[in-house]
Amino acid sequence: MIKTIHIIGSGFSALSASCYLAKAGYNVTVLEKNDTVGGRARQYKKDGFTFDIGPSWYWMPDVFERFFADFDKKPSDYYILDKLNPGYEVYFGENSSLKISSELSKIYNLFEDEEKGSAKHLKSFLDSAKSNYDTTIKDLVYQPGVSPLELVNTTTIARVSQFFSTIRKQVRKNIKSNKLIKILEFPVLFLGAKPNNTPAFYNFMNYADFGLGTWHPRGGMYTVIEGMISLAESLGVNFQVNANVEKIITDKSEDIIGLLVNGKVLDADLVLSGADYHHTETLLDGNLKQYSEKYWDKKTFAPSSLLFYVGFDKKIENVSHHTLFFDTDFDVHAKEIYDNPQWPTDPLFYANFTSITDNTSAPEGKEAGFFLIPLAPGIEDTEELREQYFHKIMDRFEKLTNQEVKEHVLFKKSFCVNDFKSEYNSYKGNAYGMANTLLQTAFLRPKIKSSKVDNLYFTGQLTVPGPGVPPALISGKIASELIMKNQN
Numbered sequence: 001m002i003k004t005i006h007i008i009g010s011g012f013s014a015l016s017a018s019c020y021l022a023k024a025g026y027n028v029t030v031l032e033k034n035d036t037v038g039g040r041a042r043q044y045k046k047d048g049f050t051f052d053i054g055p056s057w058y059w060m061p062d063v064f065e066r067f068f069a070d071f072d073k074k075p076s077d078y079y080i081l082d083k084l085n086p087g088y089e090v091y092f093g094e095n096s097s098l099k100i101s102s103e104l105s106k107i108y109n110l111f112e113d114e115e116k117g118s119a120k121h122l123k124s125f126l127d128s129a130k131s132n133y134d135t136t137i138k139d140l141v142y143q144p145g146v147s148p149l150e151l152v153n154t155t156t157i158a159r160v161s162q163f164f165s166t167i168r169k170q171v172r173k174n175i176k177s178n179k180l181i182k183i184l185e186f187p188v189l190f191l192g193a194k195p196n197n198t199p200a201f202y203n204f205m206n207y208a209d210f211g212l213g214t215w216h217p218r219g220g221m222y223t224v225i226e227g228m229i230s231l232a233e234s235l236g237v238n239f240q241v242n243a244n245v246e247k248i249i250t251d252k253s254e255d256i257i258g259l260l261v262n263g264k265v266l267d268a269d270l271v272l273s274g275a276d277y278h279h280t281e282t283l284l285d286g287n288l289k290q291y292s293e294k295y296w297d298k299k300t301f302a303p304s305s306l307l308f309y310v311g312f313d314k315k316i317e318n319v320s321h322h323t324l325f326f327d328t329d330f331d332v333h334a335k336e337i338y339d340n341p342q343w344p345t346d347p348l349f350y351a352n353f354t355s356i357t358d359n360t361s362a363p364e365g366k367e368a369g370f371f372l373i374p375l376a377p378g379i380e381d382t383e384e385l386r387e388q389y390f391h392k393i394m395d396r397f398e399k400l401t402n403q404e405v406k407e408h409v410l411f412k413k414s415f416c417v418n419d420f421k422s423e424y425n426s427y428k429g430n431a432y433g434m435a436n437t438l439l440q441t442a443f444l445r446p447k448i449k450s451s452k453v454d455n456l457y458f459t460g461q462l463t464v465p466g467p468g469v470p471p472a473l474i475s476g477k478i479a480s481e482l483i484m485k486n487q488n
Contacts, residue, residue, distance in 0.1 A: 004029075014272070040053070040431075053307075061212060063470035071235075078230060080218040081218070088214060146447075146448075167188050246263070275425060279425035302431065306373040319353055347392075377430040
């Protein structure tokens, strides 16, 4: 059995795989092109402020627990979790917002207050969502995407109609309040697709939201990365930063024999790429690519993002740790992402202020603000456009929350399409990978094992199970298990 493996990239999926492979006895080396480990989940620090550069939501805590339990550990061995209450807040207009409680009974009351009779429908909806969550998280998402038969069991057969209906149809069947509809359709944005293109089976995301709640690792999401690094190192994983893989070298038998890293050849027996799937295939000779440019161009990709990391010299009022601004038309914004890619006319946006609940994020009396606008991948990205949209959302933010903030900005840093390309080699600068639409689910996603190069494997958001941090942890596990199965 091959016992040496190199992993390209060091995001959640790569770290997950490194732990499983090291535990199985492999000699594992992780190669990271940037100067810190963590992939898209790195940190930005300035003047006493700390920001998570990428992922900021901690959902599905049971997936993290399951990961660490595989190594006889617990998340609490590495970081402290706080359950947020409210989990998040949604703005619909000036001084008009709803806060989603951490208690399900209070969520039912909120729905009933907003629309009489809606609590009954929500309970029925969440019963279905919980059942789908149990089926999905305990079984389906841990499949390697090799065969369509992975999706077939007594539960999925009984719910086959949910794969051919959509979240939008399911939500709007009984709920009429526009505010409640937006709240129920919001979680599928984590899957990178529109509610009208997302199978109804994915309502399990609503159970992740209302049933399991929203959490915050004290110190930020990067503390999870640090915990995984600590675990990996205890298992013998070796990390190399500033290690840019420039080419995957193969022999006449089309097997990998080496990697070109920073201009030097590194002998390699087995390679797992946690880097962008499309980019990884560009490192191969042309005849060894599984998927053509035409293939990638036809796929539905999750959005890119314009991100701002902002230090404020005062505390921000009338917001929660996670705050969503849904005061504009989601369908119009979605069309400008998926159907007619362009900079959005009037974008929805999201903000988080970790320093509301975590005093490690900002100096006393100040606030760390993270702002995100979903964008179409591959669009033009200039400093002028970034600045224009910063003022666009700040003007709205001030009006919606009834306060002045622009004059209290100490500094801001932006991150957008061009940065996703340069920092992560991301296809078209996407932020979340490939959307989980019906035709891009499970075995219909790019394969974990290369069909052209026998000792090359993939993990991460472009393969199974899909976008998001919990799916990335799972992707690392199933990729490592497939490697171990094939190498025995």
